[in-house]
Amino acid sequence: xxxxxxxxxxxxxALNQAGRELSTHTVMFHSAIAEQIGLxxxxxxxxxxxxxxxPITAGELAELTGLTTGAITGVIxxxxxxxxVRRERVPSDRRRVIIQLLQDRAExxxxxxxxxxxxxxxxxxxxxxxxxxxxxxxCMTRSSMALQQETAKLRLKTAARDNx
Numbered sequence: 001x002x003x004x005x006x007x008x009x010x011x012x013x014a015l016n017q018a019g020r021e022l023s024t025h026t027v028m029f030h031s032a033i034a035e036q037i038g039l040x041x042x043x044x045x046x047x048x049x050x051x052x053x054x055p056i057t058a059g060e061l062a063e064l065t066g067l068t069t070g071a072i073t074g075v076i077x078x079x080x081x082x083x084x085v086r087r088e089r090v091p092s093d094r095r096r097v098i099i100q101l102l103q104d105r106a107e108x109x110x111x112x113x114x115x116x117x118x119x120x121x122x123x124x125x126x127x128x129x130x131x132x133x134x135x136x137x138x139c140m141t142r143s144s145m146a147l148q149q150e151t152a153k154l155r156l157k158t159a160a161r162d163n164x
Contacts, residue, residue: 019143033113038082042067046075047084047110050101055088057098066155 027041034044042065049064050056056064062072076099079085083105090096125133 029117033110036113037084037109039078039084043075043078046072047079047101047106050085050099051106055098055100057096061099066151 030044031041034041037044039047046061046065046067049061053060053064058072058076059069061076062069065072065075067075076085076087079099080087084102086100086102088098088100090098128136
């Protein structure tokens with residue numbers, strides 16, 4: 001049993017290192033995508049959220065990104081200026097604004113940038129059994145949840161520091 005411990009420790013260390021490398025390459029990939037469409041990485045990922053959620057309020061987008069409402073206003077301004085979204089007033093409450101994705105532009109300009117990666121990932125996933133894919137999916141889902149929780153903790157820490 002003691003022989004298993006170093007192997008597990010080594011495996012856990014290797015997983016942590018691989019996770020860091022994957023994170024770095026993911027951020028750099030999305031930065032490159034953002035550059036292609038004239039956005040910052042943050043703007044691009046806010047746009048990605050809108051592509052998943054559909055129309056939402058600025059406050060909801062701020063909540064989903066963890067950004068302040070002031071920062072989200074800047075993000076929306078830039079997305080609107082580049083023609084990816086438009087603001088629409090809510091008829092029943094003119095103070096509320098819904099952020100509407102301009103789907104045609106997003107599909108025309110962004111989707112093709114992911115074609116090569118999509119093919120590469122499909123090829124990669126084909127190497128695994130359904131059971132292995134289920135484990136990978138579980139790990140990715142749980143990793144995403146952990147990242148969301150840790151991001152929220154960091155944002156709370158920042159807010160507490162900035163507003164003593």
